Amino acid sequence: MGERGGATVLMAGVLGLAALCAVLVSGGAAAAAARARAQAAADASALAAAQELVRPSGASVEAVAADYAGRNGARLVWCRCDRPDEVVVRVEVEAAIGLGPSRAVAAEARAVVRSPPGGQGLQPAFAAALSCLFGRVPGLFIVSGFRTHQEQARLHASRPDLAAPPGRSKHEVGLAADLGFPSPGARARAHAEAPACGLAFPVAHEPWHIEPT
Numbered sequence: 001m002g003e004r005g006g007a008t009v010l011m012a013g014v015l016g017l018a019a020l021c022a023v024l025v026s027g028g029a030a031a032a033a034a035r036a037r038a039q040a041a042a043d044a045s046a047l048a049a050a051q052e053l054v055r056p057s058g059a060s061v062e063a064v065a066a067d068y069a070g071r072n073g074a075r076l077v078w079c080r081c082d083r084p085d086e087v088v089v090r091v092e093v094e095a096a097i098g099l100g101p102s103r104a105v106a107a108e109a110r111a112v113v114r115s116p117p118g119g120q121g122l123q124p125a126f127a128a129a130l131s132c133l134f135g136r137v138p139g140l141f142i143v144s145g146f147r148t149h150q151e152q153a154r155l156h157a158s159r160p161d162l163a164a165p166p167g168r169s170k171h172e173v174g175l176a177a178d179l180g181f182p183s184p185g186a187r188a189r190a191h192a193e194a195p196a197c198g199l200a201f202p203v204a205h206e207p208w209h210i211e212p213t
């Protein structure tokens, strides 16, 4: 009797352990799934916000980040949305993991606006504005972007009619670029679209020279 009772308790103990293991295993899988869901939402949020930097729709960058977090079942916790070329977000999803109450699982993501080719040395906000324009008008390219003082001096010496004296050009501070156009139509479209990207072609006799407004 005593032995049988002991055996029963032992079985119950084993079964209890097995049940606990099953809960832990499914809890681990649920936690991994929640982390993956949070990461996917963070990635979508950061990418959509960075897209807003490049092609502004008029919404605030943070609102876009929050919108895309929400569309992916997450909540935006914070957004570093004030940089011209980078967005970092943290989002949370609610997940029921194991036996306890549901809890928040967080993930972060960072999206960076890449400069167009030839855009190295340009100031980030200007490079992002150029990415905006390049997205609207296919085929544009940078002929000359950032120039050192020496490069500007050399250029001015050979083409004083086209290049400002060294120390006087916005190219030297990363705030001007000379664009190449694949066609006259593309040039006209670039001039038409520039204001929407915060850009201008301020020099009438240099229709390729572009600066931030």
Ligand SMILES: [Zn+2]
Pocket: 171, 176, 177, 178, 209, 210
């Ligand atoms: Zn120029």
